[in-house]
Amino acid sequence: MRTKNSTEEWVSIQKSKIWELSEENDKIMSVLKLSFHNLKSSLLKQCFGYCSMFKEDFKIERDKLIQLWMAQGLLHPSPGQSMQEMEDKGNEYFNILCQNSLFQDATKDEDGIITECKMHDLVHDLAKEVSKCESLMQDFNHVMEDNKTPEIRHVSRVPTSTLERMSELNIGGLRSLFLNDQISNTISSKLRALRVLDLEKADIEELPNSIGKLKHLRYLDVSYTKIKALPKSIGKLYNLQTLRMQSNKYLKKIPQEMQNLINLRHLYHDRKVEIPAGILGRLTSLRTLPYFTVRKEMGPGIGELGGLKQLKGQLSICNLEHVRDGEETKSALLVQKRNLCKLKFKWIGSGPTNYSSEKVLDGLQPHPNLQSLKIKSFMGAKLPSWMMSLENLKELRLVRCSNCEGVPTLGHLPNLRHLEIDGMSNLKRLGVEFYVYNDDAAASTSKQKRMIIFQALKTLDIGSCSELIEWMEAPMMCNGVKVYGNVFPCLEELSLCDCPKLRNAPSHFPCLTELKIYGMRNKMPIENIVSTPELTTLTTVRILGVKGLTCLPEGMLKKNKNLTSLWIRECDDLLVLLPMYLAVAHLFDYFL
Known part of the structure; x- marks a missing residue:
């Protein structure tokens, strides 16, 4: 209205x-x-x-x-x-x-x-x-009583027996069929006008060869079935727009004939489904492609992505260790794919050299519109500089990049909401460069009196960084612009896990509500974080295996009036006076 x-x-x-x-x-x-x-x-x-x-x-x-x-x-x-x-x-x-x-x-x-x-x-x-004039769900008796050709165009949730009875009449005009059971060659050969065939969760192990006769079919879903192979005749479905085959653990490979589906716009499949070389490069109408796996020898090369100019949504590129060099990754033309909003880059095994890995990742530069990026098991020592230019990025996850010695400057990214740094076992320091970088030109044109760092960040997760020793405060000044006190203004959740050598942490988290600290040999990080008088917003605190922690930082319980959950385990040095905790009225969930 x-x-x-x-x-x-x-x-x-x-x-x-x-x-x-x-x-x-x-x-x-x-x-x-x-x-x-x-x-x-x-x-x-x-x-x-x-x-x-x-x-x-x-x-x-x-x-x-x-x-x-x-x-x-x-x-x-x-x-x-x-x-x-x-x-x-x-x-x-x-x-x-x-x-x-x-x-x-x-x-x-x-x-x-x-x-x-x-x-x-x-x-x-x-x-x-x-x-109701053109759709049929479950009940078919009223059609059979008249024994006349019905005007039914869409059929859903009918048993196979009912479908067999329908075949006695003229079902050539059906446009949609949602079926949970087998579809025979006899029935499928009659469905000449069918646009939609949805077999999701159907109890089937194969598709009939006659499916290739469904010339008008535009939507096919065989997700959650036991189908082991698609018939070669699927290559005759020239009008197919959407093919869904998710969560099908029996399907291992798709036929070469699928290269003929030039009107295919949306392809959904599991990561382990093998796609022969040359197929994807011809499907230039694709908008949806969840996974692209680089094969070692006869499989598709990453250059096949180059012609898929209309890709949108999310894309995971796996087995990047099989890519030879940076020039090969540049042929994927990711930087031109403005509608891709989420990318994942994943290495599975070891490549030729760490240097080659760096060149490969350099060549995978995405379009500036990218909103989410995950890099997993990258083997290089240095992350690419293009990460610092992704001003629309909302989520960044760096997972098991074990050779990386540092993290790019990220504090200036205006839309970054979620940051995960996990398994970077060669990372020793998060210093000033983590927050800001020197840019005299930017400083000279800046009209701001203060620089806000990590201005949109809501969650920060740092974990399994076994060599991380130091996490510094943000600098007081950068290029003549005041920084200190304008860091993490929106951060709500902070997790520091399994960083045993970490000996200090920043102290300015004005909006922090949830704090999780696990596996520390030093009590200073938690004291740095919670001792500042400005932190009064905590609601949940989880502490596990922090050595040297004899008591909670002074005033933490009293000044955080909204703290309702306190969880402490395996802190062997902690001297606990239980009545002190019970005396805090707002603390109703605790585990010591």
Whole structure:
């Protein structure tokens, strides 16, 4: 209703007879119908009706629903928006349905984007009502009684026996089939108009060869099945837009014929599924590709990513030890893929030299739009300088980069919210360079009187850095700009785990609520962090295996009035006076 702008429109709604209904459910259903009828686009109404294919109270995945709409041809661009992607139109429709309260129980990501939702029972009943002329769920008796060709276009959750009975009539007009059981050659050969075949969680071990006859098929899902191999005839599905085969532990390899699926936009598969060389390089319409595994010999080379200019979302590149040099990684053209928002780089085994690893990672420079980056088991000694230019980065995870001797300057990144440094066993020091770097040009043009460091960071996790000795305070000044006191202004969660040699830590964490410190041979880090008078926001403290800690820092309990959980274990030097803790009224969860 928020789209209603004129007085006349609102008066018309006010005078509606729905408000005269006595039964509450009738009134709610009528309000929902009013909301539905006020949807401006007939295609949008069809998109809503299509949701009846899902079970009641089913968690609907946003991307999957949009891909189903797309397969049905419901996402045509609006007049004047010929360049609009179908997926963008689907997102627009999805948001409108949410705004009209036709979707509920939304699951949102950190940026507030809805990723999943449900339909209320009454909303689902409405979806079934508006689609009843062309959709069939479970009951087929009314069709068989007339023995006439039905106008059914979409079938969901019917047993195989019912589907066999349907084949006695003309089922050539079916557009969607959601099936939980086997699909025979006889049935599949008749489904000539089928756009959607959803076999997710179906009890099947193979697909019939006749699937290649489904020339109009645009959506195929065989996730969570026991399928061991895809038939070669799948290469004849030239109109296929979405192929999902997730969580299928039996499927090891896809056929070479898949290189013919030039209209494929979304490919979902597990990391261990082998994709023969030459296939991905030809699928230039791909928007979704969760994994790319570099093979040692005859498998795909990383250069196959170069032609996939429309990739978006997230991508994990695995087995980077098989890449020969930096020039080869540059051919992937990641820096040109502006719609990739999440990247993971992973080495599995050892490569030729550490120097080669550095060149490889240098060549994987992403587009500045990147929002999330994870680097795992990198074997070089130095991380690339391009990391310091990722100003849109929100999440950075450096995991088991055991040869790295330092961390790039990250404090200036304005959007960085989450930082993890784990398993960097050669890291000895987090110094001034961790916060800021010298840039006289930037300093001369700066109009700020103060420099804010790690201005958006909410969580910081430093773990398993066995050689880390020193974590310095931020500098007082940098290029004439005041820094000290403007560090970690938003940090809420800090974890220091298994850094036994660490002997000091910063003391300015003005908003810290959760603190976890494990595996320390020195008590100074925890005393540095909590002793400052400014820290009054703690709610949770976890301490494990800190040597030399005889008592908690003075005043920590009393000044942190919101501290409700204190957990201490294996601190052998701690002298505990239990009544002291029990006397703190706000502390109700403790373990000593």
